[in-house]
Amino acid sequence: MAVNYICRHCKTSIGTLSGSDLTEQQLGFHFLTPEERSDIIAYDPSGDVTVKVVCDYCREAMEANPELHLVMNPLQ
Numbered sequence: 001m002a003v004n005y006i007c008r009h010c011k012t013s014i015g016t017l018s019g020s021d022l023t024e025q026q027l028g029f030h031f032l033t034p035e036e037r038s039d040i041i042a043y044d045p046s047g048d049v050t051v052k053v054v055c056d057y058c059r060e061a062m063e064a065n066p067e068l069h070l071v072m073n074p075l076q
């Protein structure tokens with residue numbers, strides 16, 4: 001099992017965790033609401049997990065220019 005963290009905006013790979021004994025508690029998933037889980041976490045058919053987060057670059061860009069958020073999420 002691998003957990004891949006990617007930026008939800010620029011799709012940059014932020015990091016990967018792998019291991020057979022990763023639990024939702026270790027990953028912090030148990031803090032999320034069901035809505036957040038379905039939004040943030042994607043389960044791959046291969047068994048891997050993709051977690052969509054926001055990278056530092058995009059976070060800073062959005063804080064500096066809040067209107068960018070709309071531009072970067074054209075489908076939302």
Ligand SMILES: [Zn+2]
Nearest residue numbers: 007010055058
């Ligand atoms: Zn990003």
